[in-house]
Amino acid sequence: MNYRFMRVIVFFDLPVVLVEERREYSKFRRFLLKNGFIMLQESVYSKLALNLTVANAIISNVKKNAPEKGLVQLLAITEKQFSKMELIIGESPSEIISSDSRLVIL
DSSP states (O other): OOOOOEEEEEEEEOOOSSHHHHHHHHHHHHHHHHTTOEEEETTEEEEEESSHHHHHHHHHHHHHHOOSSSEEEEEEEEHHHHHTOOOOSSOOOTTSOOTTSOOOOO
């Protein structure tokens, strides 16, 4: 089989002024973590997908669980494109899986 690993990246900016808005923010963030996303930086989460079909299923699931207010953006890119990301300043969190150590889910 030919696998083309993909990354689904979620960017979000949600209002957190009211108590209900903070609750929705927390609920969405917990949803992402529960579904295997890892935090790249604040309000930017990433998940590895086996191929484009799986990436589209992930995108559909995020769309269903996105809050009504705020901004949520999705980007699907290949693992090769993701591996070309350059770290300019700061440190990579240790919990982020590098593109060289691919996770294969059986």
